[in-house]
Amino acid sequence: MLTRRALPGLFLAAPAFAQAFPQRPIRLVIPFTAGGSNDILGRILAEGMAMRLGVPIVVENRGGAGGVLGNDLVAKAPADGHTVLLAGSGSFVISALTHPRLPYDPERDFTPVGLLGASPNIIAADPRLGIDDLAELREKGRAANPSLTFGTAGAGTTAHALGAMTALTLGIPLEFVHYRGTAPALQDVLAGRVSLISNAAAPFIPFLSAGTLRGIAVAGRERSKVAPAIPTSAEQGFPDLDSATWYGLVTPAGTPDPVRARLLDAMNATLADAPTAARIEEQGCEIETSRTPEDFGRFLARERQRWGVVVDRGRMREG
Structure with missing residues (x-):
């Protein structure tokens, strides 16, 4: 127990x-x-x-x-x-x-x-993409050519799995870019070289507060205590997106x-x-x-x- x-x-x-x-x-x-x-x-x-x-x-x-x-x-x-x-x-x-x-x-x-x-995982984006929620991500993802990119802390990580879950749930193609940890992946999102990223909240907080990273959804049924303004995937109509x-x-x-x-x-x-x-x-x-x-x-x-x-x-x- x-x-x-x-x-x-x-x-x-x-x-x-x-x-x-x-x-x-x-x-x-x-x-x-x-x-x-x-x-x-x-x-x-x-x-x-x-x-x-x-x-x-x-x-x-x-x-x-x-x-x-x-x-x-x-x-x-x-x-x-x-x-x-x-x-x-x-x-x-x-x-x-x-x-x-x-x-x-x-x-x-x-x-x-x-x-x-x-820690509940947050799906976040480069704010220059103009994506504010999962519905907009689905729309942008279906229209994007080439596909939106998704940075992960490495192949086989929780971020990779959540990215695959996001692609399946929204019905969009995503190109995964794997790094040796969250920090280098986040750096490339902040620099505009990668479209999307997901991780537990901790490394994202200062960038979400500064507006250099856009929180799209908490992948779960309850909002994050440290990022309470970001709606959950369940609230947005995607309850299967849970990680x-x-x-x-x-x-x-x-x-x-x-x-x-x-x-x-x-x-x-x-x-x-x-x-x-x-x-x-x-x-x-x-x-x-x-x-x-x-x-x-x-x-x-x-x-x-x-x-x-x-x-x-x-x-x-x-x-």
């Missing part, structure tokens, strides 16, 4: 040897370049967990291939809890569904720790259960801290935690099944 702000201290009964962990600094691998929502949230989480674990947590950005490069780095790391991956719906689940030849097994080479939370980006922690397969439990205990204690929770929620992420690593494992299994349908319908599988 996933609960909001699960109480810290759930795992204090773990075997005594877990208390020896950690023995050195922990490496948190973020499988995207700096500046995106994964990076922002990962660094907030690392700061709080480091205080509770008593060792530094060093953030390492390893972008590329929609998260595959960073995932592979963690899959091959020692299974002692000192290397942790910030997994996401796109980088961890969708990328595994779209890439036919991965250098790791997404189910056998990792073991779950816990869920952090989820959120979630974040969680996993470690290499074989990481001892008590070590994972200690990591989750530190994570949940961090998320239960009011000032830290406020910082996370300011980034548009709604906190939702796991009571146990096994709960997060069951969540991952459901996500693989759900996104598998989208990947098949959008013909996103490579090779």
